[in-house]
Amino acid sequence: MAGPTMPKNLLDVCAPGRDGIGASPLRPDGILKVRGDFAYASDLWHEDMLWGTTLRSPHARARIRSVDVSAALALPGVYAVLTHEDIPGSKFYGLEIADQPVLAIDEVRFHGEPVAIVAADHPETARRAVDRIVVDYDVLPAIGPAQALDPERYGYVHAPADYKAHASGNVVHSQHIRHGDGDSAQVRARAEVIVRGEYEVGMQDQAFLGPESGLAVPAEDGGIDLYIATQWLHVDRQQMCPVLGLPPEKVRLTLAGVGGAFGGREDISMQVHACLLAQYTGKPVKIVYNREESFFGHVHRHPATMVFEHGATRDGRLVFVRAEIVLDGGAYASSSPAVVGNAASLGIGPYVVPNALIDATAVYTNNPPCGAMRGFGAVQMCFGYESQMDRLAAELGLDPVELRRLNAMEQGSVLPTGQVVDAPAPVAELLRRVEAMPLPAAEHRHTGDGVDVRELPGGVSNSTHGEGVVRGIGYGVGIKNVGFSEGFDDYSTARVRLEVVGGAPVALVHTAMAEVGQGGVTVHAQIVRTELGVDLVTIAPADTRVGSAGSTSASRQTYMTGGAVKSAAEAVRGAVFERGRLRRGWPPDLVAGLRLVGGKVVDRADAVVADLVDLLGDEPVDETVEFRHRPTQAFDRTTGQGFGHVQYTFCAHRAVVDVDVELGLVKVVELAAAQDVGKAMNPLAVLGQIHGGTTQGLGLAVMEEIVVTEGRVGNPSFTDYLIPTILDTPPMPVDVLELADPHAPYGLRGAGEAPTLSATPAIVAAIRAATGLALNRVPIRPEHLTGT
């Protein structure tokens, strides 16, 4: 940024500590963050910058008869008012399918769709200008998920002529799985018990704390520099270039501070809008969403309706599973196809089932677009299949954990996709561990005196002193894939430079990985210390000057960009030894046994062969490496067969809840977790992931839902969309298992998403245990418990 002061986190940041992998050194960005010096995208400032604002549709579905921007343009302080007519290049973008207009063209398809954008010298001026834009809408009835599958009767969200890569009708994507004999009559006959359940998951929001923001700065070469909070710099750019009519080298992105992501920044939001305004005005333009706009500005978790049938023998062995899943994709495709692939392929959970028939479909509707959110299609399914396992256990008179253990998959198991699990899959062990953890004390219940109401349902509302409070315990376990699947060319790039600075060897790590809070930058420094034997590591800002790191999603960054950093460090080490061979005549058998330790080159006997500082001199070693995981295959669309996922990750939860059955209030007392992470690269960060993911699962269980009525969003604020506070969140003991995956760097296993899956069904199971209610929908609201 050409502003007067460059924020410290947009310069190289020193990573403190001396620890390599397996330890928990401090975050390189931690001090900046606690001092208030860490510049998030919303904190950026540039001389002469303008503020951008968006006009959004108040309707879920309407034709646009006309847009009149003249009154907005006439407002003093307004520099630009743009509609789709002002876009220099392509008018569409999209993560997988370019079906989303940058600004609405003749029609709006969801409540909150961007129609026009404004740049002004004060954010309030921009907001007032937006209010002066006159749009004449012809409002049409919104198409919901129930209508979407009958387009002849209810209409098309996108005119059939507009269909690009996607399927037909209002179907975005579907995936079918045929495993064994499916649910044939013979298979059904073999099942001695069949349980059927219909389940629903509401629309969850990522609700990251730092709203969408960025600063676009026009450059002298006619290009744009964008400082942005995102999950994937390179795919943002890939979608932006055609719209801006610029080649990739003229669209340069730098990661500004990111205030959380959880999938909500995988799609672009204000990126193109800020750049269009900057291009048009020739001035830097900053856009910062407020919380309400943030609810409209990013995709959400797909609401799901799921019908399951589970058949089993009387002794509890699963015979077949039949699942029909419909996901509400909303108005535009986003990542719906991949979410459908996950829902189908992970749809029976971490269990061995000889026969399965699964149909998963995402539909276009006039609801808000849905796409990536932590757990990505596996969260909805886990609520469904775990509810079924409890239902089956009840039907069979078996302990719910015992039923799960009986059917748990393990290394060597065959999944419904035909894929053989070729790494540890300790599902039964995780259940055993979480069940064995000590239970919290059963205090405060059924007593009238001396209770701390803060520990009870209703809390300081003082609605109970323990009367009407019933405790319940429930379990859940889930399976999530790691990394990009279905044949996607998943790679990450890392550059590592080793040089002498101030008389000491220093390693610089440069990647395009979006640090969104997960702590990847800490792990990169640890990897480099382990591989290169140096203490001093510097982290360069993430930007598009280096190759893509892929997205910070799919629990993949420690595996993928961590793997790339490891590979690049190995290449640097190899180049250092090669320098010794060429310049100092080190024989090959010596080189073969060399290591870098404590700033020295040492041999097999730990004798110092050279000082790294001397060997490097003033000639740095600089290596850039692309890292790929082993290839996967696309699933066959009709049978679902294929080696579709590169790695699986598992977490089990036990929930203890207190329910005030008279008032329908729930207090989650404890959420215990056991998770296999392969290798805890940074144990403190691993716990942070498990705690955070678990808490988002708690939110889905009892609090979080975007309420959409006929396409209109009813609660776009933190007043009305509730996420767990510190009072809602219980102690969360965690048992971390480390069974190495032989295919992954250091044996590690992606950790971020699995805990988000199983927390929800565990809590619901605990509430069912306390109330005896069926509870087929999340989030559970008080009226679901009281029947009022």
Place this chain on the structure above:
Amino acid sequence: MRVTFTVNGRPTEADDVWEGESLLYVLRERVGLPGSKNACEQGECGSCTVYLDGAPVCACLVAAGQVQDRAVGTVEGLADGDTLDPVQQAFVDAGAVQCGFCTPGLLVQTHDLLNRAHHPSDAEIREALSGNLCRCTGYEKIMDAVRLAAARKADARGTAPAGSEG
């Protein structure tokens, strides 16, 4: 209008303030102190918590004109030069910082709590921080950080945790 107040002990003037501007906007956009975060602008998330005359408030809910001649303290004022406040250091050490967007507000709120209660119970900590949303950590490491900060401050005072002064 012009607003005159002190921020972190320094006399400060903000000019051309529109009457609808919040203290948060003035701090972030006019005074050059963007440490206080804007995550909801309606007092629900606590990310913009600052001291106003020694009491923690949501800066987004305070009109800029209300701070005329008053004292504001922000996250930028917690450290003493290069030395972090024990609360800041504990958040870093305990792993209570992930994305960090909620952190400035939590630090000010915790700082206030530990000024009032030297040895807060877990229930007191949860109640005191219940107005500060965090989406990353699940609050477990925040609890650890507050306990750690309280213990370190007690050590520094030479007081035993048993003698609660809170």
